[in-house]
Amino acid sequence: MKIRGRIYSVILVLLLVFFVWLRGVQDLQPSQGSNQPSIGTGMQKETLYVWYTDEALTDYMNSMALSYMEAHDNIRIVPTLVSAVEYVESINQATMQEQAMPDLCLISNDSLEKVYLAGLADEITDPEQIVTEENFPQAALHAVTYQDKLLAYPFYYETSLLLYNQTYLDEMAANKIEALKSQQEAGEEVGIEITGGSDLIPKTVDDILNLADAYDAPDGVESILKWDVSDIFYNYFFAGNYMDIGGENGDDASICNIHNENTTACLQMYQSLNQFFSIEAKEADYDTVLQEFIDGRTLFTVVTTDAIARLEAAKADGSLQGEYGMAMLPDVSADLKSRGLSVTNGVIVNGYGHHKEDANAFASYLTGTIGADFYDRTGKLTAHKNVSYENDKPALAMQAYEKSVSLPKIMQVSNFWVQLERTLTGIWEGEDADQALQSLQEQMDVQLQK
Incomplete structure (x- = not known):
């Protein structure tokens, strides 16, 4: 202060x-x-x-x-x-x-x-x-x-949001626009239209992967996407749309839906990102990841709302590299929707x-x-x-x-978030997603005495 x-x-x-x-x-x-x-x-x-x-x-x-x-x-x-x-x-x-x-x-x-x-x-x-x-x-x-x-x-x-470096996206868009113009001048058909960096904001995790494949990162950029994979607040959105603990008010002990086809598919996609981005769970803590973004070393990350004040402070003192933007959390794919935690x-x-x-x-x-x-x-x-x-x-x-889902209130599953965090860490490090979710479902069912 x-x-x-x-x-x-x-x-x-x-x-x-x-x-x-x-x-x-x-x-x-x-x-x-x-x-x-x-x-x-x-x-x-x-x-x-x-x-x-x-x-x-x-x-x-x-x-x-x-x-x-x-x-x-x-x-x-x-x-x-x-x-x-x-x-x-x-x-x-x-x-x-x-x-x-x-x-x-x-x-x-x-x-x-x-x-x-x-x-x-x-x-x-x-x-x-x-x-x-x-x-x-x-x-x-x-x-x-x-x-x-x-x-x-x-x-x-x-709650959580997607954070991105607006300056890098604008530069990438400018390069794409020049490339598209060259293709048009050569008589080639161009199937997409880009007017600026905002057009490149990913709507799905697949969009991030496609962008990463085509992105020629400038000097200093070490990661396309990096986030705290050890904290449930930044991971929950992958499967959050298909998990239900306690119903809409989080108080109904008869509702506990963790292991299903969609949560398994979502977390299999989540697991595949480790092969693409190689994030070490023990090294990517939230404060470090956010500071790396401020330093201009990361293009995308997932943050909670507290980051706004920190980013504005960094912008005011000149330590923020480039402009920043925020967007809704991306869906997992065109078919699998996301939902963040609050x-x-x-x-x-x-x-x-x-x-x-x-x-x-x-x-x-x-x-x-x-x-x-x-x-x-x-x-x-x-x-x-x-x-x-x-x-x-x-x-x-x-x-x-x-759009978010709130933490549930049911005392019998007050340890759910700790257990889910451990489950996601295991999946990230290679455990079978379907088996890990089934094990968590069985544990919570016992606690709820279903």
Whole structure:
């Protein structure tokens, strides 16, 4: 964080502390000239504790708390940064002790079954009726729904996209255009028309392979396609359209479809890419791969939405080599479609809380009045779809989010992602895709007691 940002953060925190202290002092002072308390100071002020685990949200959470308290002088909002380690257990422990228990918690959608069954999340009342299709995509609504109940206010999300070097594609397109002109002048028939680099953005993995065959890479370009093959977030799209764990809301334990003809075909294609691009799973971690892209050493990669802020920072400081572009994840082939993974972070109301009405009101305010400054200040993308950005990348990310599948909520298969990650690593390194998927299917079936 820059020095100016740190100073701003400190000032904001001090203002929040002073504001809460001042409210407390006013509560103890009667108004002058009257035995009655002054307006807004004689009533019992309710304190809402709001827990979150990501430090990047601190400035934003503090500013939203201040603005809300200015309009509601009978409420104190205390945003509280806590450790993400054993987060749900910490919520439960603080709730049982009832001292400074969290009234609201920011939490990922895959934990909703766990917190609901523990009584730590109530069905939201949504007083302003903001959690609707008018404001949020279906992916967000599915993510915060459990057993037909809305358990959270959608806040922000993460999903995956295809990242490409626009400058390299433009150069490649210019060379192709010259070659096509020469063919036309020689009287040859030309079956394709190219106007610029955007025409070369791959729609399928097959397109990437065809482009790689024809691409005369400039100096410094080491990889046509490279991504973190060890992380499920960047691999899931290969088979994601044909896997179903828990149904559309991720909460139906009777649905577990992992091993089928399409997932096998998709992951056989996935395996073949190792022979073409020779990516070592142990060496291609996400941060390294993204840095290689920034350095101009890679043409295509798969990233999550957090990359946008990092790329914009690199563009601003001049370290980004060329212009970058983003696109929807490519389909596996013309016949096999892809579907990426997403995680939605929402705001839950503690089922044991004593101020649920006020908690719902603040959660509605926090997630319903959100704007483009949320991205500017946190580097995260709001799940609210009616937000305009100067940068076109967040709008594209929203399209990917709308198409994505959310992490399931079923506690019995909470280890599914770890097991799927291991399965994909095995397939990447040569294991039989059909047998590996069958083994994973059987394991999950046992866990679900089917």
